[in-house]
C-alpha cells in the first residue's frame with residue numbers, strides 16, 4: 526500500500542524531480558554526452574553496454590547542461606535506445622561546459638540518493654575526465670576501457686597497448702564504475718531506427734548540490750573538428766596518413782580521398798608530431814580508438830602503438846612501399862606501392878560522393 530501511495534503521489538508530480546525519489550530499481554546510471562541537442566553515439570554505446578550487465582537492468586541516462594540544446598538532447602535521450610528507462614536532467618549554468626569537478630559532484634549526489642549498482646560512461650575524453658573523479662568522491666575503484674562484459678561484476682579490458690586482454694572481477698562496494706570502449710559495443714541498427722518507447726524525463730533537484738568545487742577549474746574554450754566530416758571515433762570509413770606523406774601539403778591528398786569516400790581522416794603520431802595535422806586526428810594507444818568497417822592506411826609503418834587504436838577495424842587496407850612493414854601483418858588487403866601514385870589514382874577513379 527505504501528508503494529502504491531508513493532507511486533500515486535509521484536504520478537501527480539509533473540516534471541519537478543527530487544533526487545531522493547530515484548527508484549532503486551534503476552540500477553545503472555549512464556553519463557550522457559550531448560552536442561547541438563543530440564546524444565552522442567558513444568553514449569548510446571554506453572547504454573548498449575549497460576543493458577548487457579544484466580537482463581532486468583534498467584538504465585537511467587544522466588544529462589547536464591543548460592538552455593535549449595539540453596532540452597533537445599533530453600528529448601533525443603528519451604528515445605535514443607529502447608533500453609533507456611529514465612532520463613535525468615540537471616539543468617544549470619554550472620554544467621554549461623563539461624567540466625569534471627561539477628560533474629563529479631553531480632554524480633556523487635545522484636548516487637547517494639539513487640544507489641545505483643553501476644555507473645557507466647564512454648571511454649571518451651569526457652568519461653576519462655569525470656568518472657575517476659566521481660569514483661574518488663564515492664571511494665570506489667573504477668574499471669576503465671572495458672571491451673567485454675562477462676557478467677555484472679566481470680569485465681575484459683586490454684592491457685599492454687592491446688597486446689593482452691585482462692579479465693577483471695569487481696569485488697568492491699556499489700557502485701561499480703566503468704568506462705567502456707564504444708567500438709566494442711556497437712549500436713544495433715534496429716535500435717537506432719526504433720521509435721517504440723519514450724522514457725520519462727525528470728529534472729534533478731540541484732538544491733543540495735555541494736558547491737565547494739567552484740573555481741578549481743575554468744572553461745577556456747572549445748575547438749572541434751570540421752563538422753562536415755564524420756566523427757573519427759564513430760566513422761564507418763577512416764582514411765589514415767602516416768609519416769610517409771612527408772608534409773602537411775601532401776596530407777591534403779588523404780583529406781581529398783576521405784572526402785570522396787565520405788570518410789573520417791586519421792593520422793599516426795609521427796604525422797601529428799611532424800605537424801601535418803592536429804593531434805585530435807591521432808589514432809592509437811595515445812590517440813583515438815577506432816573500429817570502422819573500412820580502415821585505409823597510407824604510409825603507415827604499423828607500430829604497435831598505432832595498431833592498438835585500429836586493430837578492431839573490420840577490413841584493413843594498407844599501402845606502403847616497404848613490403849616488410851608491420852602494417853601488412855594486420856592488413857586484410859595490402860599493396861606494396863608508392864602512395865604518391867596510388868592516392869591520386871584512387872581520387873581519380875572513385876566517383877564523386879552524391
Ligand SMILES: Cc1cc2nc3c(=O)[nH]c(=O)nc-3n(C[C@H](O)[C@H](O)[C@H](O)COP(=O)(O)OP(=O)(O)OC[C@H]3O[C@@H](n4cnc5c(N)ncnc54)[C@H](O)[C@@H]3O)c2cc1C
Nearest residue numbers: 767768769793794795809810811812824826830831846864
Ligand atoms: C608511449 C608511446 C605512445 C605512442 N602512441 C601512438 C599513437 O597513439 N599512435 C601512433 O600512430 N603512434 C604512436 N606512437 C608512435 C609509434 O611508435 C610510431 O612511431 C608511429 O606510429 C609511426 O608513425 P608512422 O607509421 O606514420 O611513421 P613511420 O614509422 O616513419 O612509417 C612511415 C611509413 O611510410 C612508408 N612510406 C614512406 N614513403 C612512402 C611512399 N611514398 N609510399 C608508401 N609508403 C611510404 C614507410 O615505408 C614507412 O613504413 C607512440 C609511441 C610511444 C612510445
